[in-house]
Amino acid sequence: MLHTRTRTAVLVFLLPPLMLYLVAVVAPIVASLVLSFFDWDGITSMRFAGLGNYAHMLAGDDIFWRAVVNSLVYLAINLLFQLGLALLLANLLTYLRRGRELVKTLYLLPAVVSTVAIAFLFQRIYSVEPRGLINQMLVSAGLDGLATAWLSNVGTALAAVSVPEAWRFTGLYMIILYAAMLAIPREIEEAARMDGASEWQIFRRIRFPYIRPVWITTAIMAATYSLRGFDIPYLLTNGGPGQATELLTTYMYKTAFTSTNFGYASAIAVFIVIECVVAVGLILLSLRRRAGAVI
Template sequence: MEGNMGVIKNRKWFFIFLLPGLLFYILSVFYPIEESIRLSFMEWNGIGDKTFAGLQNYVTMFHDPTFYKSFLNNLIYLLIVVVMQLGIGLVFAVLLTFMKKHVTFVKTLYYVPCIITTVAIAQLFRSMYATEPMGLINQFFQAIGMEGMVTSWLANIHTALMAVSVPEGWRFTGMYMVIFYAALISLDPSVYEAAKVDGATDFQILLKIKLPLIKDIILLTLTMCLTGALRGFDIPFLLTSGGPGNASELLSTYMYKKAFSNNQYGYGSALAVFIIIESMLVVFILRKIFSERKECKES
């Protein structure tokens, strides 16, 4: 009886300690989502009375050419960011496992961009992309005799989207490098030492043994990276505000403009709901793919 009472008491304390965090999460995450869903069915300019509009905001959204342009831009932005953050981060992490000295220094060096403020990063890349005065990137192309590549990267409709994607990809590459490095060095060496004895190369060991063993970490980082890229806003907005035209417009920047610049809070909320659903769908698909692969291997 005393044992059962102890369990009950422990459970009570568990919920007591959990309650502050749970309340904070509800107020900071669930309540804004609920408000966005509610406002997406309204017509509201932010000042007057709200008018129920039914599905009109969603109908307008799916007939809006700028919405589709923003969605396509988001996919391209996502591809660039994921390849840079996870691809380069994984390569650097693997190279780091072969280093014997100055590992901490290199990790710190690559992690620094993660702690730099967004405004500073935006200003850094704006200076690098500039033509007047000539930025670092244009100076480089000029120095190697490729003057044809010199352009105003943020004002050119053909390069603006790539130009706003690269800073975001570069910014968190170091963070994912540290995560992958921690996962790789935590593996038991005896697992792949036998493969080395059998003549397997380092690349084969990485591909066939190490990466499958850290698949849960890969799923986690892929989820973080994809959902982060789908919500990408700050650096693209600071650099181009979606311009020139709609060349670098993302769903998040378009949502911000509609809600806070045009005072179309209902339509902006509908765009926000779409972004939420899109992010949840990506997470669901990723988990489905990874779970199916796991089931196939077990069978």
């Protein structure tokens, strides 16, 4: 009887969030999948196109493939900063004796600041006239030749729009990894130090293996958020100059709301979902293989 009541209670509490997930997440994905097989401008009647949108996307759209490459570069930069820097900061934070709460708060602030505010902030940082923070520092250091229009230069624009997104969530992932490190039994680390282990060996052999499940979750969060990144690149460059910073998300938005080709935009949206699923699978596969190799 108690077991039945427990199952009933679980179902009662799970049903509302499950229904919300189905309505807010699954239903739009299914609707996009259905719409991707049609040509529709949002006003006239839908015309069935079969796999025509996908054929054009994969074989006849150079901008799409440029956006795919840009999205992968954007993903790589974000993962490098967010996961690498967050792990480093979380590890260093465990050695901090005073001001730990202040440091955590300062690093977490960007995650709660408005996206528009972050975009305006980095527009000023990258500014040429009036001279922004980066160019001012380069000039002050006597490196005038390196000063450039970071958001207008084809060679630097993609990295320039990637950095704000990386900076925005590094503190959040740092807090998550730091919380995982706090759960590590200190007796194990103290025993390793008594045996002569260095701090690097403790991190590599004790800390990182212990927080690996949290690390995998954080990697999945960072990868999926980066592949769906839209607001900051769109606000900073709108995909320009040319298609230098055109991501799949910005291209999908323009296709839907500028070109009013909702069927083709839905096909791009389906591709983004598949891309996220593949990225998650690759992360899980690579980290599990690495864990097996370590063992």
